[in-house]
Amino acid sequence: MAPASVVRGPALGPCPRPWPAEGRQSSNERTLRERIERAIREGDLAADTDAATLTGLVQSVRHGLSVRCRLGASREDLLATVRLVQGLVREQLTP
Template sequence: MHVFWQRGYEAASIAELTAAMGITAPSLYTAFGDKERLFLEAIERYVLGPASGFPRALEEETTAHGAVQRFLEEAAEELTRPCHPRGCMVVMAATNCSEASAHIQAALAKRRAAGDAAIRERIERGVQERELPADTDTAALAGFYSTVYQGMSMQAKDGASHAALLATAHAAMRAWPATTKETA
C-alpha cells in the first residue's frame, strides 16, 4: 500500500512492490493476478485503514457542520502523519497515470465521487434537520469541501504542516452557510 501511495500506480514497479511485501514476482501474480488487482486491493486497505475516519466523522457528529469540520480537522492530522506517505492515497495515486491506465483513474474517480456523495448526503440531512437553509445548494457545498480536502492532500504531499492544513480547514469552515432564525 505504501509503495503505491508514495509512487502512484504507474510509477510503482513490480520490483518495488515485491521488495516491500517480501515476496517474489511469481508469488505476487499468483496471489493477486496482476498489478492492477494488487493496487485495487491496496486502495481497499487504505479506505478501511487510514481513511476510515472519514465516514465515521460524517456518521457520528450530531450536526452537518460538526461532521464536515471534524472530517477536515482529522484529515489535517491523517494527511501529515509521519508513519505513512503524506496526502490521500485515493487523491495522489492517479495523478501521474497515462491514458493506458484510464481504468485506474476511473476507479479512483469513482471512489472520490463516493466521498463527495457522502458529504452531500450529510449536508442534505442538515437541511432536513433545519440546521441549514432549505435553499442550500448541497451539491455545490459538498463539492467545495471535497475540493478543499483534495487541495489539503496536495499541500500535504508538498510538505505542508499539520498546523497549516488545520488553518485551511478552519478557513474553509468559515464558508459554511449562515443559519437563520427559521433554520436555527
C-alpha cells in the first residue's frame, strides 16, 4: 500500500500549470509522439488514434512505474503492469 503522502499528494489535485505547449514538451515526449504518429500513418495503430492522448497515457504509465519502483514494487509487478497496458492498447488501438 502506498504511503498517505503519495495517495493524497498534489498529483490528485488540480494541475499546477497547464499542459505544456508543443514547444515545451520534453524531447522524449516529442520523440514518442512522433513515433506514435508514424505508427498511425503506417497503419500499425487505428487511424482515429489520438497521438497526443496516447502519448500522455504512455508518459503517465512511465511516471507511475517510476513511483512504484521507488516505493519498492518488484520487477515482476512492474512488468505485469506493462503487459496489461500493452494488451489494452493493442486491443483498443490496433486495426
